[in-house]
Amino acid sequence: MRVLHIVTLVDDRNSYGGPLTVAINQCQELRRRGHDAVIAAGWRGEGDVPTEIEGVPAHLFPVTPILPRTRFAGLYSFGLARWLRNNSQSIDIAHVHFARDLVPLSAARTLYQARIPYVTQTHGMVVPDARLAARLLDRFAAAPVLRRAACRFVLTPAEQQALLAVCGPQSQTEHLPNGIRIRETTQLKPVPPVLDVLFMARLHPRKRVMEFAQAAEQVGAGRTDVAFSIVGPDDGDLPQLRDFIASRPHLDKALIYEGSLTHESALHRLARADIYVLPSVDEPFPMSILEALGAGVPAICTDSCGIAEPLSRSKAVAVTSGQPGALAKTLENLISDTAQRTALRIAGLEAIHSEYSIEAVVDQLEQHYRKFTDGD
Numbered sequence: 001m002r003v004l005h006i007v008t009l010v011d012d013r014n015s016y017g018g019p020l021t022v023a024i025n026q027c028q029e030l031r032r033r034g035h036d037a038v039i040a041a042g043w044r045g046e047g048d049v050p051t052e053i054e055g056v057p058a059h060l061f062p063v064t065p066i067l068p069r070t071r072f073a074g075l076y077s078f079g080l081a082r083w084l085r086n087n088s089q090s091i092d093i094a095h096v097h098f099a100r101d102l103v104p105l106s107a108a109r110t111l112y113q114a115r116i117p118y119v120t121q122t123h124g125m126v127v128p129d130a131r132l133a134a135r136l137l138d139r140f141a142a143a144p145v146l147r148r149a150a151c152r153f154v155l156t157p158a159e160q161q162a163l164l165a166v167c168g169p170q171s172q173t174e175h176l177p178n179g180i181r182i183r184e185t186t187q188l189k190p191v192p193p194v195l196d197v198l199f200m201a202r203l204h205p206r207k208r209v210m211e212f213a214q215a216a217e218q219v220g221a222g223r224t225d226v227a228f229s230i231v232g233p234d235d236g237d238l239p240q241l242r243d244f245i246a247s248r249p250h251l252d253k254a255l256i257y258e259g260s261l262t263h264e265s266a267l268h269r270l271a272r273a274d275i276y277v278l279p280s281v282d283e284p285f286p287m288s289i290l291e292a293l294g295a296g297v298p299a300i301c302t303d304s305c306g307i308a309e310p311l312s313r314s315k316a317v318a319v320t321s322g323q324p325g326a327l328a329k330t331l332e333n334l335i336s337d338t339a340q341r342t343a344l345r346i347a348g349l350e351a352i353h354s355e356y357s358i359e360a361v362v363d364q365l366e367q368h369y370r371k372f373t374d375g376d
Contacts, residue, residue, distance in 0.1 A: 001373055002092045003030055003037040008072050008103040010053060010060055012045035013233040013260040016072065017202055018287040019097040019123045020053075021263055022178055026095070027056040029181070029362040040084065042077040042103050054264055059083055066102060071235070076102040081110065088114035092373045095365075096149070099125040100134070100142050108145040117372040120146055121153040121176065124284025124306070127162040143167045150372040155285040156306045174368065178285050179361035180294045182353060189274075189296075195226045195335055198273035198297075200266060200288060204235035207280040213244050213255060214324040215279070219331050220254045226335055227253065231269055233260035271295040275334055275341070278305070279322045289317065290356050293348030298341045300330055316351040318344060 005023040009016045023039055030037035039056055042063035043049050049060050061083065067074025084107055094111050098104045098120040111118045126142065129135065146152055146167035153176035154160045160173050197216070201207040209230060216228035230241065238257075245255055261269055270276065276292035276299045284306040292299040293316060301308050302322035311317040318340075320330040334340055 001035045004091045004094045005039045006096045006107045007041040008101040010041045014263045015233050021287045025358050029358045073101045084110050094118040096120045098122050117150045119151040120149045128165045179356050179358040180290050181358050195274040197228045197275045200231040202235040203237040211279045215328040216255050218328040228255045230257045294352045298344035316347040
């Protein structure tokens with residue numbers, strides 16, 4: 001099959017995060033199975049525009065901010081719109097990684113007009129919004145696009161209910177988890193003299209990097225056997241984080257902001273960590289947690305994370321309320337307990353193998369794609 005995945009934005013800082021990672025993983029596995037899977041997206045970055053992303057062919061076009069005071073929603077790509085109009089007939093099915101963004105909204109409209117079947121995957125990004133502008137956008141743009149989709153993929157029951165509230169109860173949804181490729185290089189690492197505790201996410205208030213920094217101060221004070229690192233592009237909290245670090249000279253070299261990385265480099269950085277922490281709340285299905293588990297890195301998430309319950313049930317993650325005090329206590333316990341870290345590592349790898357492998361995800365994708373195409 002000729003499959004096109006559409007994502008709002010690709011840049012050199014991995015700003016769009018999880019949805020792009022999901023698209024890359026899915027396309028890599030589809031291509032491994034012989035399908036012609038490619039990515040089309042807006043582009044923002046320095047230097048030449050890439051023609052592939054981690055081995056997946058990509059059609060990337062510069063974006064222009066159309067709507068003021070918006071992050072991704074107001075970006076538009078005239079080049080992508082033109083390319084899609086000219087090339088839509090070479091596509092068997094499109095997979096739109098959907099948010100209330102101009103790029104996927106306009107792309108889905110073009111696909112519909114060209115009578116190309118498409119599916120949507122909303123990644124927990126479309127929930128009811130009481131603001132007038134959001135209600136109007138849903139009524140006249142987002143909801144029609146979602147209803148016209150051949151299928152709407154959701155991650156959790158909570159996302160299913162939210163999506164049906166936006167696009168109507170008659171809209172069929174299908175559960176599709178996120179998945180990652182199983183790594184072969186996950187041998188048990190010796191206990192290092194200094195444990196590397198990592199936060200890696202956008203520095204957006206919802207990701208709660210400041211709670212991580214506060215917990216790091218509580219746990220790291222006076223210790224030389226643990227260091228805390230932060231990786232991710234700024235999305236609002238970097239000035240506050242820099243001020244926090246600068247005002248605490250006693251944390252010199254114990255709490256470090258390392259900047260942002262591309263997705264591929266971020267995976268290598270994650271694999272070097274000894275503990276991964278994601279203190280964000282109401283996270284639907286964080287790819288970074290799956291990537292940590294797949295790399296054999298013990299992970300901590302909050303109890304409001306969409307996959308906290310099943311992962312906790314299989315003892316694959318440590319779960320906390322996410323408040324600085326509770327987070328610090330969970331961290332302290334994990335840092336001081338080598339046996340617990342080893343148990344989490346083993347259970348995490350087992351969970352990835354049994355429930356969250358990209359192979360199992362793409363098995364489902366192929367079945368759904370074939371319902372709407374005549375592909376071989």
